[in-house]
Amino acid sequence: MIPNKFDYQKATTVEEAIEYLVEYGDEAKLLAGGHSLLPAMKLRLNNPVKLVDINRIPGLKYIREENAMLCLGAATTHYDIESSELVKSKIPMLCQVAASIGDLQVRNMGTIGGSLAHADPAADWPAGMLATEAIIVIQGPEGTKNVPAKDFFMGLYTTALAENEIITEIRIPIPEGNIGTAYAKCVQPASRFALVGCATIISKNNGLCDRVKLAFTGVSVNAFCDEAVEHALTGHAPDVDNITIAAEKAAINVDVLSDHFASENYRRHLAKVYAKKALMEAANNL
Amino acid sequence: MVSPIHLKVNGQPRSDEVEPRLLLVYYLREVLNLTGTHVGCDTSSCGACVVLVDGKAVKSCTMLAVQADGSEITTIEGLANGSELHPIQEGFKEQHGLQCGFCTPGMIMTALQLLERNPDPNEAEIREALDGNYCRCTGYHNVVKAIQYAAKKMKKEVFHD
Numbered sequence: 433m434i435p436n437k438f439d440y441q442k443a444t445t446v447e448e449a450i451e452y453l454v455e456y457g458d459e460a461k462l463l464a465g466g467h468s469l470l471p472a473m474k475l476r477l478n479n480p481v482k483l484v485d486i487n488r489i490p491g492l493k494y495i496r497e498e499n500a501m502l503c504l505g506a507a508t509t510h511y512d513i514e515s516s517e518l519v520k521s522k523i524p525m526l527c528q529v530a531a532s533i534g535d536l537q538v539r540n541m542g543t544i545g546g547s548l549a550h551a552d553p554a555a556d557w558p559a560g561m562l563a564t565e566a567i568i569v570i571q572g573p574e575g576t577k578n579v580p581a582k583d584f585f586m587g588l589y590t591t592a593l594a595e596n597e598i599i600t601e602i603r604i605p606i607p608e609g610n611i612g613t614a615y616a617k618c619v620q621p622a623s624r625f626a627l628v629g630c631a632t633i634i635s636k637n638n639g640l641c642d643r644v645k646l647a648f649t650g651v652s653v654n655a656f657c658d659e660a661v662e663h664a665l666t667g668h669a670p671d672v673d674n675i676t677i678a679a680e681k682a683a684i685n686v687d688v689l690s691d692h693f694a695s696e697n698y699r700r701h702l703a704k705v706y707a708k709k710a711l712m713e714a715a716n717n718l
Numbered sequence: 719m720v721s722p723i724h725l726k727v728n729g730q731p732r733s734d735e736v737e738p739r740l741l742l743v744y745y746l747r748e749v750l751n752l753t754g755t756h757v758g759c760d761t762s763s764c765g766a767c768v769v770l771v772d773g774k775a776v777k778s779c780t781m782l783a784v785q786a787d788g789s790e791i792t793t794i795e796g797l798a799n800g801s802e803l804h805p806i807q808e809g810f811k812e813q814h815g816l817q818c819g820f821c822t823p824g825m826i827m828t829a830l831q832l833l834e835r836n837p838d839p840n841e842a843e844i845r846e847a848l849d850g851n852y853c854r855c856t857g858y859h860n861v862v863k864a865i866q867y868a869a870k871k872m873k874k875e876v877f878h879d
C-alpha cells in the first residue's frame with residue numbers, strides 16, 4: 433500500500449513547523465512517530481499535501497523534573513517513557529501505560545504527543561493524562577497555551593488542538609504523600625489497543641483515601657475521569673469492600689461504545705472489572 | 719518531487735533520491751535489492767519487515783525512507799560475519815526456530831533488540847518482546863528456544879572477550 437503523493441519537509445524548529453501549518457492549512461500534517469498517520473495515509477484515509485516531520489526538531493524529546501512536575505517533550509517515544517527511571521520513581525503508572533502500548537516496535541517509534549493529538553478513543557495515554565491531571569502545552573502562531581487534560585479531549589479523534597498548533601510538552605504534577613498508582617488494561621487482542629483501560633492514582637491519609645483520580649479509555653468516544661467512582665472511594669479506606677462498591681459505579685452515566693468485539697453491556701461490565709483491578713493494584717502500591 | 723537521502727545500510731554509505739512516499743521497506747527491497755526484509759501484512763502488524771534504525775527495531779513498512787535520512791540501518795543481511803552466522807541466526811538453525819522462514823528476518827532483528835536491552839530474558843520476556851512478530855508456522859515455541867540459545871551463546875562470547 434502506497435500513500436498518495438506529498439511534499440516532505442523536515443522542520444528544524446517549532447516555529448518553522450507552525451509556519452508550514454499556517455501556510456498550508458488543512459493540507460499540512462505534522463509527522464511524529466508516524467504510527468497512526470502513516471497507516472492512515474497508506475489506506476488513503478488521510479492525504480496530506482505537505483508532511484512536516486518534527487522528529488529532527490532539537491529539544492522535543494526529553495524527560496525531566498521541573499518545579500514538582502514531570503515534563504515530557506512531545507516527541508518523546510513510548511519506549512523512552514516506559515524505560516525512564518525518573519518516571520518510574522515518581523509516577524510508576526505512566527511506565528505501565530507506555531509499556532502496554534502496541535508492541536516493542538510501535539513503542540520505539542510512537543510518541544506521546546502524537547498519541548494525544550490523534551486521540552484515538554482506545555489509545556492508552558489519554559487515560560494516564562486525565563488521572564494525573566496533566567497539562568498539555570500547545571504552541572501556535574499566537575503563542576503558547578496550557579490546556580488541562582480534562583479540557584483537551586473533546587470527542588472522537590477530537591481535541592482542543594487547532595489546525596495550526598503543535599503540542600510541545602506534557603507537564604504532569606508529581607503527586608505528593610502516600611500515593612498508589614496503577615494502569616489496568618484489557619487488551620483488544622487483534623489491535624492491542626485498549627478495549628478498556630483504567631488509570632488511577634489514590635492517596636491515603638490517616639487510613640482513608642483523601643484523593644482518588646480514575647480515568648477510562650476505550651469505554652466512550654473519548655477518555656474521561658469517572659467522577660462517580662472517585663467520589664465513592666474518597667473518604668473511605670482503600671480496602672477490597674470499599675473498592676468493590678466504588679468500582680460498581682463505573683461507566684454508569686456515560687455513552688458506552690459498542691462494536692463487533694464488545695457490546696455496550698460487555699464494555700460497561702469490563703469498566704467495572706478494570707476499575708476494581710486498577711484500584712486494588714494502586715491500593716497495594718500505597 | 720524527489721528528496722535526497724544519505725544513510726548507511728549494513729555499514730555501507732548510500733545516497734539516493736527517493737519519492738517522499740517511498741516506504742523504507744520498499745527502499746531496502748526494491749532500490750537496494752536487500753530482499754531479506756519481508757513484507758507480510760503491510761499494515762504494521764506482523765513484524766516481517768523489522769529492521770534496526772539507529773539501533774531501534776522498527777517496522778519498516780511504517781516508516782518512510784526519507785525519515786531514515788542520516789540514519790544507520792541494519793537488515794538481516796548485515797548480521798552474519800562472512801560465512802559465520804550471528805548467534806541469533808545460529809540459534810534459529812540449531813533450535814528449528816523456523817519452518818517456512820517468512821517471519822524469521824523480523825524475528826531475528828527483534829530478538830537482537832531484545833538481547834541488547836535485556837541480555838538474560840526469561841521466557842515471558844521473550845514472548846512479550848515478540849508481541850509484534852507473527853509466525854504462521856512454528857507456534858513460537860522453537861522461536862523462544864532459539865532466542866534462549868542465542869542469549870546463552872552471546873553471554874559466553876562477552877565473557878571470553
Ligand SMILES: Cc1cc2nc3c(=O)[nH]c(=O)nc-3n(C[C@H](O)[C@H](O)[C@H](O)COP(=O)(O)OP(=O)(O)OC[C@H]3O[C@@H](n4cnc5c(N)ncnc54)[C@H](O)[C@@H]3O)c2cc1C
Nearest residue numbers: 464465466467468469534542543545546549555556599624
Ligand atoms: C500496530 C500498532 C499498534 C498500536 N497499539 C496501540 C495501543 O495499544 N495503544 C495506543 O495508545 N496506541 C497504539 N498505537 C498507536 C501508537 O501509539 C501511535 O504511535 C500514536 O497513536 C501516534 O503517535 P505518533 O508519534 O506515531 O504520531 P503520528 O502518527 O506521527 O501522528 C499522529 C497524529 O498526530 C499529529 N501529531 C503528531 N505529533 C504532534 C504534535 N507534537 N503536536 C500536534 N500534532 C501532532 C499528526 O499530525 C497526526 O495527525 C498502535 C499503532 C500501531 C501501528
Ligand code: FES
Nearest residue numbers: 758759764765779
Ligand atoms: S509488513 Fe510491516 S508489520 Fe507486517
Ligand code: FES
Nearest residue numbers: 817819853854855
Ligand atoms: S516460520 Fe513460517 S511464518 Fe514463521
